Amino acid sequence: MQRIVIVGAGLAGLRTAEELRRAGYDGELVLVGGEPHLPYDRPPLSKEVLRGERSETTLKPREFFDEKNIELRLGVEAVSVDAERRVVCLADRTQLDYDELVVATGLVPRRIPGLQDLAGVHVLRSIDESLALRGDLAEGKRALIVGAGFIGCELAASMRAGGLDVVLVEPQPAPLASVLGEEIGGLVARLHRAEGVELRSGVGLTSLRGTDRVTGAVLGDGSEVQVDVVAIGVGSLPVTEWLEGSGVELDNGVVCDGVGRTTVPHIWAVGDVAAWQLQVGDRRRVEHWSNAGEQAKILAGALTGTGDDNRVAQVPYFWSDQYDIKIQALGTVAPTDEVHVIKDDGRKFLAYYEREGKLVGVVGGGMAGGVMKMRGKIAAGTPIGEVLEAASA
Numbered sequence: 552m553q554r555i556v557i558v559g560a561g562l563a564g565l566r567t568a569e570e571l572r573r574a575g576y577d578g579e580l581v582l583v584g585g586e587p588h589l590p591y592d593r594p595p596l597s598k599e600v601l602r603g604e605r606s607e608t609t610l611k612p613r614e615f616f617d618e619k620n621i622e623l624r625l626g627v628e629a630v631s632v633d634a635e636r637r638v639v640c641l642a643d644r645t646q647l648d649y650d651e652l653v654v655a656t657g658l659v660p661r662r663i664p665g666l667q668d669l670a671g672v673h674v675l676r677s678i679d680e681s682l683a684l685r686g687d688l689a690e691g692k693r694a695l696i697v698g699a700g701f702i703g704c705e706l707a708a709s710m711r712a713g714g715l716d717v718v719l720v721e722p723q724p725a726p727l728a729s730v731l732g733e734e735i736g737g738l739v740a741r742l743h744r745a746e747g748v749e750l751r752s753g754v755g756l757t758s759l760r761g762t763d764r765v766t767g768a769v770l771g772d773g774s775e776v777q778v779d780v781v782a783i784g785v786g787s788l789p790v791t792e793w794l795e796g797s798g799v800e801l802d803n804g805v806v807c808d809g810v811g812r813t814t815v816p817h818i819w820a821v822g823d824v825a826a827w828q829l830q831v832g833d834r835r836r837v838e839h840w841s842n843a844g845e846q847a848k849i850l851a852g853a854l855t856g857t858g859d860d861n862r863v864a865q866v867p868y869f870w871s872d873q874y875d876i877k878i879q880a881l882g883t884v885a886p887t888d889e890v891h892v893i894k895d896d897g898r899k900f901l902a903y904y905e906r907e908g909k910l911v912g913v914v915g916g917g918m919a920g921g922v923m924k925m926r927g928k929i930a931a932g933t934p935i936g937e938v939l940e941a942a943s944a
């Protein structure tokens with residue numbers, strides 16, 4: 552009898568377990584999760600949960616794990632791996648032997664070094680953090696959001712929906728500029744300003760005011776804002792400390808080939824924590840929902856020998872809901888790409904991303920059809936002239 556141990560009971564860990572069973576693996580399957588909860592979905596945490604429309608986002612009921620014969624070890628973290636003996640050590644001192652180990656430990660929010668530890672200051676990755684922030688918003692009137700990445704922008708939209716005054720600060724020239732570039736960032740800035748967000752670009756947080764509870768913040772330009780709640784969304788870090796000493800190569804995540812194999816035999820990695828080699832382009836971590844499921848399927852196929860080793864998630868996709876606008880990005884968009892705005896009605900927009908003369912990505916705000924239909928053209932590396940001509944026809 553074989554045993555596969557998956558560490559990390561989030562989306563990628565769950566999907567890997569499901570895909571292994573689907574691929575016909577019928578040996579022992581153990582899913583270890585540091586949180587006490589059944590695997591749950593994170594996208595609603597900054598949206599429906601924060602707005603009070605949902606309070607739980609469980610992906611599968613407990614019976615599912617019984618039916619599929621997946622052993623759950625929840626509320627206990629893996630702390631180390633002995634790759635020679637093929638043993639994972641858990642925080643409760645149990646040792647789990649494995650034949651194959653899958654790392655799916657995701658990310659933790661980046662903290663701002665030296666920032667005072669005050670009540671009313673939040674980060675957001677887990678459901679407990681989302682519910683804690685929601686509880687504070689019920690009392691608060693004015694919120695400061697630090698960082699206008701996807702999480703910060705979604706928080707701003709959800710807080711405005713709840714009637715809060717929102718100050719959004721971002722050291723970059725525009726929201727999402729480090730992902731989508733300044734031009735599209737400018738269109739996102741316009742959306743938030745139209746919704747009443749006080750957006751302060753080009754400025755960061757310096758320090759907080761308050762004794763036990765936060766009452767205000769000092770910004771990089773010396774100005775001060777009075778706030779009741781602060782949410783920090785300045786990026787995330789891969790959870791890999793527990794792999795140190797295992798021999799697994801780490802480089803801003805777990806270094807993997809194109810099917811999830813790490814540099815150590817019998818150890819694999821998947822999801823946000825894993826830096827996979829893309830078939831087209833470089834090795835990179837993709838911190839988005841669809842990627843976790845796509846990688847899980849490929850990894851399970853490779854691990855069981857039932858998959859096509861060459862199948863790689865070639866056209867990454869992600870979305871972000873902000874107000875009534877769904878921002879969608881397809882492809883490997885980068886802030887250094889040349890951007891062609893195809894449509895812009897003052898709120899909704901569609902843009903093509905060009906690199907080395909080819910279409911590499913499409914980003915839309917409220918333009919679902921215009922984005923999704925370009926998947927084939929992106930995968931084929933279609934010359935940009937061809938798609939621009941078709942768009943203007």
Ligand SMILES: Cc1cc2nc3c(=O)[nH]c(=O)nc-3n(C[C@H](O)[C@H](O)[C@H](O)COP(=O)(O)OP(=O)(O)OC[C@H]3O[C@@H](n4cnc5c(N)ncnc54)[C@H](O)[C@@H]3O)c2cc1C
Nearest residue numbers: 559561562563585593594628629656657822823838839840
């Ligand atoms: C608030 C929020 C909103 C999002 N919205 C979107 C969206 O709109 N669109 C989109 O495409 N993506 C979105 N995402 C990203 C998406 O949720 C992630 O890509 C996805 O959750 C990745 O799954 P994962 O399993 O790799 O990591 P995670 O979901 O982080 O799961 C990792 C799990 O491993 C556990 N763990 C960590 N260390 C250990 C250890 N040592 N031992 C045991 N367990 C451990 C963690 O507790 C966690 O439960 C959002 C993410 C967040 C946080």
